Amino acid sequence: MTATTAGTATAERAGVAVQFQDLHRWYGKVHALDGLTIDIAPGELVALLGPSGCGKTTALRALGGLDEVDAGRILVDGRDMTHVPANKRGMGIVFQAYSLFPNMTTIDNVGYGLRLRGVGAVDRRKRATEMLELVGLAKQADRYPYQMSGGQQQRVALARALAIEPKVLLLDEPLSALDAKVRRQLREEIRRIQIAVGTTTLFVTHDQEEALALGDRVGVMSAGRLEQIASPTELYDRPRTAFVAEFVGLTNRLRGVADAGAVQILGTRVPLLEGSAGTGPVTALVRPESVKLTPEDGANAHVLAVSFLGSLCRTQVALPDGDLVVAQMAAAEMAGLAPGVAVRVTVAPSPVFAVTG
């Protein structure tokens, strides 16, 4: 489960390397981290993605020093930080819950870490103002947290985390309490700032769209284990496990028969991805955009519902054997598709993952 470091996109950035080496953490009988091993390159943004309870936040807290690990090592810039207390690690953390100190103004919040480092009042204010300018909130410097919206509070939390020039920036689902529009805006802002500052960043989320949009690489976790870590496109197009194939993006479960590294689905022979079940009856996990629909009189599949999603259109189709298939296409291609229309269903010959059964 060792991952390779990121490629050229992040090679030139500042920041430090982070290594999780065979981390284990038990909470009673729950094995929250089960041999987690990840290498993060300097300046890289790695998004850890997984369902609730998969161990992604435990991994982040372990790196931040907020939780202990039972076994394994955490190296930051080659130095063993496994047992260094949180306040000596120099990590900037933005939490899921609003974490600004309610008794301090915005600028005092941002300057708090500098105050602890003995930075004088003038320099502290200057640096805090710079950080607030970076997140576009310099005008709110004298406001208290309760006078700001959730999105603004998380921006200030980001400025506060960056003000101390952290070795590593840890983002623990910082957008999950925000509404969809603010979440998208802030997501782009985080990416812009992270690229500008060049700090190595670990971003934890259960939202796959967020992870795929932000991460140089995305690590998918399940039950304390790292299922796969890869670039967003590789993760989406070439999942290595059934869990990744099903968790990332939408999938249709289509039955077919596999042999010689390919599977026959809906009349098309489709190559199988590495790690798939190789022979006999299998269930192929097919992306909706790989399913093609052609309106055709006399075809024995018919459209059940059509959902318009702006630039895309999603169509639900009933196959002759009663199975349901979802197809996704550009909205411009939806002409002629309406509930009740007979369609021919085919599958694009791009590689798919298949499981036995």
Add this chain to the structure above:
Amino acid sequence: MTFTPSTPAGAAPADTPLAVRSTGSGRGPRRRRSRFHSASRIAILVIVLGYLILPLFAMLEFSTRGDYGSRSLQSYAAILSNPNLIDGIATSLEVAVLTVLGMLLLLVPTMTWTVIRVPRMRRVVEFLCLLPLAIPAIVLVVGIAPMYRWMGQHLGAFGGSPLTLVFVDIILVLPFAYRAIDAGLRAVDVATLADAARSLGAGWPRTILQVIVPNIRGGILAASVLAVALVLGEYTISSLLSFNTLQVVIFLLGRRDAFVSVAVSLAALMFAFVLLIVIARFGAGSRAEQAAEEEPVR
């Protein structure tokens, strides 16, 4: 792509709620009901104030009686000339201050630590803190006081140190102080604030003093007020342990001179009342804390 029909200026929207548009009907009974509610509120206020103020007025009337139906402040003047009374007031204040400090030093770090690090122990701490409610004063005195007396004698610079009483009083105020501080801790996300402070470089003492305490100031203040009120009103244990606190002196005075005793009681009540107002005023909280109770920005 939603379409919102515009409304001409001044025209009432067609979907104005019925309750807003309705006029006249039902106003009479509502007004009668409102008058009835106002009258009942005033009646309750008068009864409660009468219940609280009449005894005070009676005390004032009794303590200012002079010879042959005249009015005199002689009883009040006697308070200042009674050395036992001055000592009693000083002892009570000393015990109150030390009790508040001891209680805060014991409870705030313990409860904060429990919330952040060992939440499953919260119930155990709560149970231990509420236990003194169920323990009669005599049990405390007979069971625990000898140990505290020994500690008081060895920790205090002087033999009959009121530290003995302070230790017992800290136990007595635990149930009330626990509730007040617990409410303060529940009002903020202590664990996240502590994590944030630590990640920025604060050790535990700084985290508690600079981040947690200012944000649970209301709870700490309420706990302090309750502790002061309880200590200033406590008689049984002080008497059983033979400490001449204000309450004990008042009781002894009452056996010798009823007028002075009642005057002292009234003065003590007023003193406690003013003291609690001063404490509450002193720690009323910053602008941020007061305003934070308002509706937050969304």
